[in-house]
Amino acid sequence: MKSIATLTMNPTIDVSYDVPRVQHTHKMRTDNEWYAPGGGGINVARVFVRLGGNARCYYLSGGATGPALDGLIDRHQLVRTRIPIAGPTRVASAVLERETGKEFRFTPRGPTISESEWRECLEQLAQADCGIMVMSGSLSPGVPEDFYARVTELLRPRGIQLVLDSSGAALAHGIDAGSLMLVKPSQGELQHYVGRTLDTPGEIGREAMRIVEAGKARLVAVTMGHEGAVLAREAGPVFLPALKIEAASAVGAGDSFVAGMVFALHMGKDELEAFRHGIAAGSAAVLRAGTGLAHPADIDRLLERVEPL
Template structure:
């Protein structure tokens, strides 16, 4: 299996807590304090390696919180290439309220990136040695909205396959650069890209197929939360309904989906088999509160419950 690399332009230190009940003004004591390295590409790498693959993380890191992120990545035994920045790495929090069973998430925008910093990142990526580059997560302030398109244009001539999971203009420019192996928008992100509401799997499938038919991506996997997911490919769209589970968290579900699907493709699985593996991986990520992401034992169990395609 060829190794992959992941790109995280706006990483996080993910902190999770449990509390009995949310209250304004009052000091709330927490339990089960837990820290993890986070952000799209880092999350993808964590799950991909957990499944048995090899991955290198490219990410920006800086300020007083940067060394803490670097240390957390090392604790997870991930191979890393750090691009130094002046601004502080952001800290995101997930708070699970035990009384209601609801999770509250607080996610900063991230530090402002100087031009020389994002250009340094492009230069480092130009030397990447991998079969696939997974570009995942938001673009922080200061990074041009066509950054993922620039990465695609840089790496595509070298035969490196590109996977994209982002939002807004970063996603739009990345799709329009074309020739992606896989793009994974959510239902809301695809609606923003096409500029209209898509409220059925058929409508989603038709718009996703336009991306495939115009050569912008070989595969388009659109996640729809509790409603399931749609895969567009050359042979046409397929829909997979979601499993009925009790979701404890939403942290890293999309990243786990990408990691699982890319892992299965690298393992030689068919496109539909890889799609099922991605759905099982994304579902596994929400079974537990916090930022633990998907675990292989849960993925295999859920895979047996998904309908065949």
């Protein structure tokens, strides 16, 4: 069984820490400081490997902060293919205010990527040896909006199955390229794609089914935050409510969902069981504040609470 690979075009060094209370002007002393490699595909790989799989990370890294990201990826024992860039890798922050339990997140846009840099990325991807490629996260400035579509057209003839989790134009071009194994938009991202508000699981299911019926994706999993998620597939849409848990963070919930679902599919689980694993993994990611993502023990425990399908 071939391993998976993930693609992160706009990775981050994720920093999280706690403060007693957020105040303007005043210097706020922090504690519980934590650094982790982040960005969609890297997050997916972190959870996938924790679950027992093997994953190679393709990602862009550069500037003074690039070596720090590389070191963090090595620390998490992830296999990596780094595409060097001139611009600095971005640093994102998540700050937990203990007084209120609220989390504040600060995420830069990321470095501007030159044409030679994103073309080098395509050349590296052309050599990928994997069964599944997960394309996840935003595109840095300078990267063409149809980049994920280009990756799809590059890898599809080689029989590599493709998973897409992005937003805006990058998501739209990626879906329209077609033949995806799985696409995972949020409710808001799907609304942006179809150009109208979708208020109920039924409406979401119908629009997601249009993507399936057009042959653009075999599976469409639409996450709805605390409301749950909808899965569209050839046999029709299904809805699962969210688990009732107290969320401490929103960092990496969608990435953990993708990792849980892809891992289950990779291990031969059927579509509905994989969907349940996605729900459990996404829920596990929000149990703790910071950038820890989902852990297997939490996923297993929560999976027992996900409704059977």
